[in-house]
Amino acid sequence: MERHFDQELAKLKEELLRMASLADAAVANALKALVQRDNALAEQVHVGDDVIDKLDVEIDDRAIKLLALRQPTASDLRFITMAMTISGELERIADQAVNIAHRALELNKEPLLKPLIDIPRMAETARGMIREALDAFVYNQPDRARAVINRDNDVDNINRQLHRELTSFMIEDPHTITRCLSLMSVAHNLERIADHATNIAEEVIYICEGRDIRHQPTTP
Amino acid sequence: MTALLERPMKTATPTHAAPPLDAQTTETAPPVPPSLADEEMVLEVRDFCLWYGAKQALFDLSLKFPKGKVTALIGPSGCGKSTLIRSINRLNDLIDSVRYSGDMLLNGASIFGKTVDVIELRKRTGMVFQKTNPFPMSIYENVIYSLRIDGENRKSILDETVERSLQRAALWDEVKDRLNESALQMSGGQQQRLCIARAIAAEPEVLLMDEPCSALDPIATGKVEELIYQLRGLYSVIIVTHNMQQAARVSDYTAFFYLGQLIEYDATDKIFTNPGKKQTEDYVTGRFG
Numbered sequence: 001m002e003r004h005f006d007q008e009l010a011k012l013k014e015e016l017l018r019m020a021s022l023a024d025a026a027v028a029n030a031l032k033a034l035v036q037r038d039n040a041l042a043e044q045v046h047v048g049d050d051v052i053d054k055l056d057v058e059i060d061d062r063a064i065k066l067l068a069l070r071q072p073t074a075s076d077l078r079f080i081t082m083a084m085t086i087s088g089e090l091e092r093i094a095d096q097a098v099n100i101a102h103r104a105l106e107l108n109k110e111p112l113l114k115p116l117i118d119i120p121r122m123a124e125t126a127r128g129m130i131r132e133a134l135d136a137f138v139y140n141q142p143d144r145a146r147a148v149i150n151r152d153n154d155v156d157n158i159n160r161q162l163h164r165e166l167t168s169f170m171i172e173d174p175h176t177i178t179r180c181l182s183l184m185s186v187a188h189n190l191e192r193i194a195d196h197a198t199n200i201a202e203e204v205i206y207i208c209e210g211r212d213i214r215h216q217p218t219t220p
Numbered sequence: 221m222t223a224l225l226e227r228p229m230k231t232a233t234p235t236h237a238a239p240p241l242d243a244q245t246t247e248t249a250p251p252v253p254p255s256l257a258d259e260e261m262v263l264e265v266r267d268f269c270l271w272y273g274a275k276q277a278l279f280d281l282s283l284k285f286p287k288g289k290v291t292a293l294i295g296p297s298g299c300g301k302s303t304l305i306r307s308i309n310r311l312n313d314l315i316d317s318v319r320y321s322g323d324m325l326l327n328g329a330s331i332f333g334k335t336v337d338v339i340e341l342r343k344r345t346g347m348v349f350q351k352t353n354p355f356p357m358s359i360y361e362n363v364i365y366s367l368r369i370d371g372e373n374r375k376s377i378l379d380e381t382v383e384r385s386l387q388r389a390a391l392w393d394e395v396k397d398r399l400n401e402s403a404l405q406m407s408g409g410q411q412q413r414l415c416i417a418r419a420i421a422a423e424p425e426v427l428l429m430d431e432p433c434s435a436l437d438p439i440a441t442g443k444v445e446e447l448i449y450q451l452r453g454l455y456s457v458i459i460v461t462h463n464m465q466q467a468a469r470v471s472d473y474t475a476f477f478y479l480g481q482l483i484e485y486d487a488t489d490k491i492f493t494n495p496g497k498k499q500t501e502d503y504v505t506g507r508f509g
Contacts, residue, residue, distance in 0.1 A: 005506070071465050073505055074504050077493060210494025211494075
């Protein structure tokens with residue numbers, strides 16, 4: 001039986017996906033601003049964050065109304081509560097993109113330290129995780145969400161490797177310290193973005209299976 | 221185990237087979253789900269079948285009800301939940317066409333045994349109905365009705381029972397100054413709480429409730445629900461309700477029935493957040509029923 005309620009749930013899902021695509025674009029643009037030394041694009045990421053913040057509030061508002069008026073149960077309940085959590089994760093992903101854009105504006109004032117290789121690689125992995133987590137959400141595929149969780153280690157590994165490399169730069173030449181710290185900060189932001197994508201994947205598993213796999217020693 | 225039948229079966233086998241169910245329904249829920257493993261049980265239903273004439277209403281029900289807890293029976297109209305609860309105090313005996321097989325054990329003893337006195341059984345299994353049914357007598361006499369049947373006349377015992385039962389039914393403060401007034405003058409919600417007080421005055425082993433709030437307004441419903449919540453620990457409550465949110469609010473365990481079969485039986489929070497069967501999911505989310 002098709003319920004009127006299903007249309008309201010579909011609307012919530014639609015808004016969440018719109019927010020996800022904006023957050024993903026924010027990360028892509030922040031990286032582009034850094035790699036292509038494009039200050040205008042960095043500013044755009046900063047301004048665009050307002051739209052994402054508003055969507056976060058709208059999604060929470062919509063979800064709270066559905067909880068109050070529909071008293072959802074079972075998968076409906078899991079979907080609505082997780083929609084609120086996922087919108088929070090997306091909002092923070094966008095905030096991390098804004099942080100990266102700020103670092104880009106600082107780095108663009110100084111000469112390029114070295115060609116950027118690891119950071120774009122990290123960004124691609126993190127963005128791939130966001131998209132996969134969201135696809136798992138759209139198509140109700142918990143196995144796809146599990147694969148996202150496993151990829152978090154890749155991002156952590158690149159981050160550690162980058163730290164070692166930048167540390168050696170700073171030891172060799174203290175003039176690079178400011179730029180190295182900014183790049184470390186970008187790497188940290190990307191690492192956090194991957195963590196948020198992992199959280200979304202865990203939330204998708206909860207929506208699909210009703211199992212809370214957070215904070216467990218090994219991921220099943 | 222042999223079926224203990226008070227009423228002889230009119231035909232050896234049912235003429236109607238079970239209605240066709242999809243693959244999921246054929247696998248019925250276990251009588252004691254893992255979440256109930258640590259509970260002490262008050263009532264056990266064993267392989268219970270019931271027919272109204274040729275039509276079979278309950279199919280091989282086996283489940284155990286925990287002591288001191290509230291268990292809700294949910295399911296769409298005609299799923300057999302009221303039939304089951306009315307079998308527990310043998311109200312179905314009053315219907316000529318009803319036959320049953322299987323057994324029910326109240327604290328270990330069959331309720332269908334030859335020596336079982338049905339009046340006595342109904343005291344051990346207090347029942348509250350959808351329509352409030354206070355007797356046309358005073359509030360006081362309503363509460364102690366079962367004690368009067370037993371010939372209890374000691375005023376101190378009767379007074380004590382009235383106060384304790386009305387306290388537990390959350391009605392004492394509202395009626396303590398007018399215990400001798402007619403129960404029929406009370407509001408609907410008060411009448412229902414009086415019926416609960418009357419049922420618990422007999423210290424029943426299980427308290428059966430068949431849609432106890434469906435005739436009440438939201439405020440009275442809230443009071444009765446709060447009362448049911450507070451009765452846990454003191455009484456073992458089995459409640460039939462059409463209102464799923466009510467089942468979610470008041471019960472510890474929930475059994476979902478469909479077409480006379482037990483589909484899923486588990487902790488209430490499990491049933492309402494992550495049911496194990498698709499049919500339960502469809503029912504609690506309002507996709508059918």
